[in-house]
Amino acid sequence: MPGSPHARSVAIVAFAQSEHSFSDLGWTEADLVMPLVNEVLETTGLQRSEIGFTCSGSNDYLVGTPFSFVAALDTIGAWPPIAESHVEQDAAWALYEAWVRIQHGDVDTALVYGFGKGTVGDYAGISSLSYDPYYVAPLMPGDVGMAGLQARALADAGFAVDPDPTPPPPTDGAAAVILAAGDTARRLCPRPAWITGLDHRIEPHGLGTRDLARSESARQAARHAGVGAGPVEFAELHTRFEHEEALLRRELGLSEECVVNASGGPRKADPVMATGLIRIGEAAARIHDGGARRTVAHAAAGPCLQHNLVCVLEAGEAGTAGTAGTAGEAGED
């Protein structure tokens, strides 16, 4: 792990995302995922059989069916059988699982993908079902109502934010990433985006126990990932609502010079469960294209930024911020 003398350097060596759609074009999950898997394989020149581990992220409720990831698996060529897992989370967490798995040392590459068909469901209703089922979900507050509580808290705390948030349009889309370790990464990619810090933290679900003008878990994840160990040129933040940027800039310690969501961000494309992975892919793409030397990606889940993941990407693996992760361990929590 970063911070350990035995850490393996791991980089993002390929990233692909769909042409996201605000209307249902009749694509299945398989239709969304397969071209992207083909694209990242082509970019790296890897054969399917050379992928050591595969992990994906999705949400059954978006299309209202159990096991929506099973159909997607049918598209990625899982034959001969593959070492594979799935999180019912944003695929940024699938990337985390794959990155941890590569640290074992016996696997050098991983394929990560996420997909979401947001256009066929009612996200306010679906998100309400992800809250405390006894006391909160029956009120059906929805993601926008919850975001409104945080926007109001931020406005009251002096942030210059609109206290009346609007959600991004429902989106269909997907993303795929290939991770590779050490020499394999150097062989597959002219400018690998090295993961020099990666961490995620959750905080209590009960909003009454949290100060909504802060995001303690985002701050913790940023510290453990070592964001502060160097300048950040570009950041891709999982800001489904505009007011979240101001808060996250502060909690991640981003300077005013740092360009946030140059890609357009989740406000312009929000395929739920791929949105966070796209942030990591976009932050990596700035390094792949030579446009930046150090970028940060952020993914979030839960009401009012309950669960936050932070990834630091660098053009060089030497002098990595992994050591900052160790410093973070010693820091106050």
Add this chain to the structure above:
Amino acid sequence: MGNRCAVIGVGQTEYRAKRADVSLAGLVREAALRALEDAGLTFADIDSVVVGKAPDMFEGVVTPELYLADALGAAGKPMMRVHTAGSVGGSTALVGASQVQAGRHDRVLVVAFEKQSESNATWALSTHSPFSASLVVGAGGYFAPYIRAYIRRSGAPGNIGMMVAVKDRLNALRNPYAHLKLPDIDLAMVEKSMMLWDPIRYLETCPSSDGAVAMVLGSERAAEASTAVTGRRPAWVHGAAMRSEPMGMAGRDSVDPRAGRDCAADVYRQAGVTEPRRQFAAAEVYVPFSWYEPMWLENLGFADKGAGWKLTESGATAFDGDIPWNPSGGVLSSNPIGASGMIRFAEAAQQVRGQAGEHQVPAAADGSRLALGHAYGGGSQFFAMWAVGAAKP
């Protein structure tokens, strides 16, 4: 495999048709607190939490790890939510173990649960994508044709499934956590029960349960510290693997899936197992329908192809046989779906720790042989397994 990883604490809830006495949070917390107590730890000692369960539609709570973070003491920690269909309990254990094997964490709490009384699992499993039609009802409707194919291929006598149903329910009488307790169970009772999905009778299928299971997985350092406090030995992970294959692929053998064989081969290679029947003292294998015992006996290499049913028939897999399968009573006796895989992993660990109580297999108690934990899911396409032992690998 990376760094060494051990099971240092196990906690289970009582499995029941309906746990109306606890909320979802109360259910998972019950298992977690028991695992922590077994490990001599508190929530404050835990570095990371991994939660697993089957489809969210079983309880109608979407991404429930968000709501469960408070009850599982996860605030300020990393938290993951795994979902790999029926194999998820096993996969969740492996995702947690991976964090230890990677050197990322010293103590990981893994928790798997299902509170099936919140919904109707058969119909939750029959809801299919708006993009494709489904012609089956429930898991039994899906698996019955595979079982018929197995019987035809192997020439197994028709009573083998009933023998498994009786054996596992007799084992459950030794397990205080088991859901189904049928003291009068015999072949006649099974045979008389209603045919649900030919050839699966009512008493040859698993129940629908509420329940949770938790384990604390630890590094070598954490394992030594726990043992020093509790006096209980850990179960070391000797081999661990996941394998998946597509559901819809022409030529795929869904009766004897290659992913299952490959997964077992990977675990056996890591653990140095060449003769599973001799080297394992016990196996906890995901058998939701009785006939899956002979099918998995072959898939996991305990018997030659076509000969699995002969082991069952000979009594080899019974509690007093030479290779007891599901001494806890198995999935046929307790089935909170999302937890069922992890229960197998945890029961395998308890066997080699010598902590299985009345269903302790004597040959496993001295820790000289390994135990196997197994889970599968989807259309017999997702597999997760581990081999655990009392000796450090």
